[in-house]
Amino acid sequence: MLDTAVPVKTASGRSEIADRRHALGARQRMLLIAINGEQTVREIRERFGSLGDVDMLLAELATADLIDVAGTPAAPAATVSGRAAATQSGASEPESPIAQARQFINDSVVAHLGLRAFLFTLKIERCYSKDALLDLLPEYRRVLGKAVTPAEVTALSQRAELLIARI
Incomplete structure (x- = not known):
């Protein structure tokens, strides 16, 4: 996974936080909750390194279609709000x-x-x-x-x- 990739929650990921349909483990759930579309994979690794293999956890979340990990560079993503980044990644619903x-x-x-x-x-x-x-x-x-x-x-x-x- 690219260090500069910026993971964002998919609609399924946002739904999973409330519905708990996928029976995620505590480490996966914690990581899913923390993903906000503004931090790069590198930043997430640094912040959540104590969880173990962060790349594996991210891959599991991506495979379950709970996050989308686009290989966008960090600089453009940082200039876009989390909501706009989520919208760009395919989530079209506005946040209430x-x-x-x-x-x-x-x-x-x-x-x-x-x-x-x-x-x-x-x-x-x-x-x-x-x-x-x-x-x-x-x-x-x-x-x-x-x-x-x-x-x-x-x-x-x-x-x-x-x-x-x-x-």
Whole structure:
């Protein structure tokens, strides 16, 4: 797999996060949740190296049609938002405001906590309403506080609150 390839979730992959139809292992599921269409294979390997053979896990997800790994260079992909990258890879459905809020919360926690964010990301998956996301905010702040400064917690929390307010 090319280091510069940028994996994105397919429609089946996004559905799998909520439906759990493929009975993925914990390592595959964690990797699927973390894939956001903005990180290269190299970055994913570095971040999730403790999972073992990341290339094998990515290949399994691709074989199951849960992700698409296009060999696009990292620079153009980094200039495109995750949603636009997903749209370019064949997913044509626009993200709803609740999906955007959930994705931001998930991405920010995974970016700062890595593997330690796994249990929290499972909670995010179960948030299907504005109230559920609002109820999750105190824990979001607490979890982020383990990895970033109070000022960063405030900034990320405010961004999450703005996204939730749009729902």
